[in-house]
Every structure is written in C-alpha cells, then in structure tokens.
Amino acid sequence: MAVHWYPGHMHKAQKEIKQVLPQVDLLIEVLDARIPYSSENPAIAQLRGDKPCIKVLSKTDLADPVVTATWQEYLERERSVKTFAATTEQPAQMKKIIELCRKMLPEKEASVKTINTMIVGIPNVGKSTLINILADRIIAKTGNEAAVTKHQQRINLGNGITLFDTPGILWPKVENPNSGYRLAATGAIKDTAMEYDDVGFYAADYLIKAYPECLKERFKLTSIGATEIEFLEAAAGSRGALMAGGRVNLHKICEVLINELRSGKLGRISLETPEMVEHEEAEMASVAAKKAADKIKRKQSFKTGSLTPDKKDRKEKRESDRAAQSARMKKQHRARSK
Template sequence: MSIQWFPGHMNKARKQVEEILPQIHLIIEVLDARIPFSSENPMIAKLRGDKPCIKVLTKSDLADPVMTQQWIDYLDKKKGVKALALTTEQPEKTQGLIDLCRKMLPGKDQGHNDIHVMIMGIPNVGKSTLINTLAGKTIAKTGNEPAVTKGQQRINLRNGIMLFDTPGMLWPKVESEKGSYRLATTGAIKDTAMSYDDVAFFAADFLLKHYPALLMARYQLDELPTTELDFLELIGKKRGCLRAGGKVDLEKISTILLNELRSGTLGRITLENPEETERETVIVKQLIAEKEAKKAARKKNRKKGKSS
C-alpha cells in the first residue's frame, strides 16, 4: 500500500522553498528518531542539492537509544551531512545545534551577515517545538497532529543565525508500504489516511518481533501470543475493550496500543534500522523502475495504435 497525501498547502510550500533556497546557506532537516529513514523526505534531498545539511533526530527520548546511535553513525557517513539527536527534555542541548551550524559554515561565521538556515521536515516530527526551543520563546505553533504549521516565517535568533521555517511537507507519494505504515504508526500521517486497525496490526507485529519484553511488562503478560491478532484480542480483554457478546473491540484496543506507543508509555522504541531500510530502498527503486517501464510501454503501444 502506498500513501498519497499531499494537501494544497504542502505543494505551495514546496514552491516557496524553491524560490527562497538561493538565499539559504544550510538546511536543517528534522527527523523523527523512531523512524529516521521513513521520516526523511526525498524531495528535500532534491531541493537542497549540494547545500550542507544537519539531520536532527527529535523525540529521541521516545526512541531506542542504541538504535539512535546507529542512525547517527549511519547518517554522518553521508556527504555534506551531520546528525544530532535532541529531546525536549534537554533543551540546553540545542546549543549544540547552533555550534554545529557555525562549524559547518566556518567562512560565513566570520562575516557580519547572518547565517541563513532553513528548517524543514515532514509533519509532526517536532519541528515547531525545536524552533521554539532555539528561539527561547513560543514562535511556532505546536500540536500533536500533522500539518499544524501552514505558512512560512523568518525568525532572527539574534545569535548570528536567521532561521527560515517551512510547513511540514510530505512528498506526493510514499511508495514504500512499510514506510507508509511507520509514518502512520508514529502519527506523521493523519489517522484518516489509513485504517487504524491496519496500522495497529502492523505495529503489533513489529513489537512482538522486536520488543517482546516491553509488551510483557506493560500488559503484565507471562507469555506472548504468536500473532498480532491474538495479541490484540488478549490485551483487549485485559483492558475491557469488549463489544456485546464479549467480542473484542479491535478499533478501541488498536487506538490504545497506538496511543501508548506514540506517547512512549510502552517504552523507548525505534521502528527501523539502517540495514533494513537500505534493502527496502533497493526494492522500492526496482518497483518504481518497473512501473515507469510499464508506463512507457503502454504509451508506446498507444502511439502504435494511432499510427496503424
């Protein structure tokens, strides 16, 4: 399943970014530390070109710390890219981001003009929270749902950094099925874009395989079922999520599971690793190439049909 969710204001934001990019010296791309790959917008990579980029992994207090370090090491290997993990619980660490901006642009820092930094990212990754922390006051509107910021704004941090904020942007089509589910699991995609039950089944399957101890501790289980359906029905009964006749209300228990995962109540969880996502990238590229080849073949056949 691929997701197509590209509201009009996002398309407008993309055009605004293209217009202002010539003035920008450095890009900060905000990623969700729980899904650093799936929350990385390929459209941003195309837009920024060879401009230096800092990948900021926010919500790191919700992510698996071992996996977060793996992701930082992985991202640091990319040309022109540095990675940094931040959390709202330690706002003092954001000074490290300012220092890193200056370090990546040593020539600019010596002049009298501000360093122009554009902050970008998909919806609901904590971009507005990061901006408010950097500014030391509430400037950007925050909310626990995607697409809160709708316009572009310029923020003078008064420390030699001029910050250009942009609305959260998804790319027009999320081709990776697993990537779509990860985005939905963390709440980056609006809950109306995918079935809540489907997303919960994906999350339950992943958690059973990768974080069984957290599930057993949270739901006070001595052992775990082998399937996601059995797991959801088991915890649904324990939580009293029942319909008439004693059947488990899957939508209700799905909501509980996803809310507890998103809030960190289940524990610190990361939904992907670098090796796995590299394999997924290869598969997705192959699928796109096959689609393009079929599209070209159909176009060629139509031309032949018209000429005959």
C-alpha cells in the same frame, strides 16, 4: 499503506522553499528519531543539493538509543551532513544546534556575515518547539497533531543567525508502503487519513518481532503469541477491549496500541533500522524494474498484436504479398519511364 493526505498549503510550501533556498547557507532538517528514513522528505534532499545540512533526530526520548546511534553513523556517511540527537525536553542541549551551525560554516563565522538557515521537516516532528527553543521565545505555534504551521516566516535568532521557518510538508506519493504505516503510527499523518485497524495490525506485527518484552510488560502478558491477531486478542483481554459475548473490539485495542506507542508508554522503540530500509529499497527497485519490463512487453505486444500461430502465418503472408506487389509496381514504373 497508501497515504492520501497532501493539503494544498503543503504544495505551496514546497514552492516557497524552492524560491528561498538560494539565500540559505545551511538546512536544519528535523526527523523523527523513531523513523529517520520514513520521516525524511525525498523532495528536500533533491532541492538541497550539496548544501550543508544538520539532521536533527527529535523525540530521542521515545526512540531506541542503540538504533538512534546506528542511524547517526549511517546518515553522516553523506557528505556535508551532521546529525544532532536530542529531545525538546532538554532545551539547553537543543540550543547547541546554533554552535553546530557555526562550526559547519567557518567561512561565514570568520567574515562576521549573517548565517541564513532554513528549518524543514514533515508534520509533527517537533519542528515548532525547536524553533521556540532556539529563538528563546514563543514564535511558532505548537501542537501534538500534524500540520499546525501553515505559513513560512523569517526569524532572527540573534548572534548573526537568521532562520527561515516552513510548514511541515509531506510529499504527494510515499513510494515505500512500510513508510506510510510508520508515518501513521507515529502521528505524522492526521488520524482522519488512516485506518486504526490497518495501522494497528502493522504495528503489532513489527512489535512482536522487534520488542516482544516491551509488549509483555506493558500489557501484563506471559505470552504475546506468534502473530499480530494472537497478540491483539490477548492484549484486548488484558485491557477489557471486548464487546458483547466476549468478542474482541479490534478497533479499540488497535487505537490503544497506537496511542501508547506514540506516547512512549510501550518503552523506547524505533520502527526502522538502516538495514531494514536498505532491504526495502532493494525490494522496491526490483518491483520497479519488473514494472518497467512489463510495460515494455505490453507496448511490444500492442505493436505486434496477440497472434496465434495461424494468425501469425497469415500476417506474414500478407506482408510478403504487399512487399511483392510493391516490387512489381516499382518495376512497372521504371519500365514506363524508360
């Protein structure tokens, strides 16, 4: 799925992050526990470099706990990275992030210097709610929609820790098409920038393979079918998402499916695993390599031209004649100069 939603303030926010980053000791990157890979902005990883980073897996109450644990182990293989899995419904637990900041910067703690942190993340991952919990007061505007925060701000958390808040930012091009669907399904992209039917079909295809029992229980079905269309038809009948003549209202049932996935009514569901994304990245690398090879081939073809055997022979003869003529002219020139 191609994502065509990159508001101007996101471009500005990325520039501001780059400017402030030299002052920052540690990054707090908030990820959606259901899609840790797809909700991780690759631009942040490039800007961060070797700075210590706490990857907060938010919305863990909506994610599959077994998959979340797998992601924590996977992410912590990276140097200077620690993970923190919790939900904003547990404010006391979330406040332990401050203790983790101190543990990751023992030299700052020992010198009693201010620890400058920066919180980053894509839209609608619970970043603003986390800030309010850490600050013990309402500072950041929250809302169950993408792109609520529009401006950067500096917040004193007390106890020698300062927090730079930044607007949630996506990136201009989501390379992995699966990530585009996952971002849309979890609400990181505004609904006006997506097609419910398209995203609903993607979600249904994944869920009937990964969480069939959740679908059966939620939609009260004995069988969900083998394909997304079979499931959606059965679910539409269960929910009354039908039009005149008993035809299935696909838009309505897809909207129901997405909203219930987002709210957790389907159960605790994760939309990607480390194994899945490694396979997808390998496929993307293969496609990129093929594109690069095709580009080289096109350039070479443009240089030589598209030649049939007889055209190739005539071209070779012209080049041979030119070479012979050039040799004669050089010989005549040398003869005259003697």
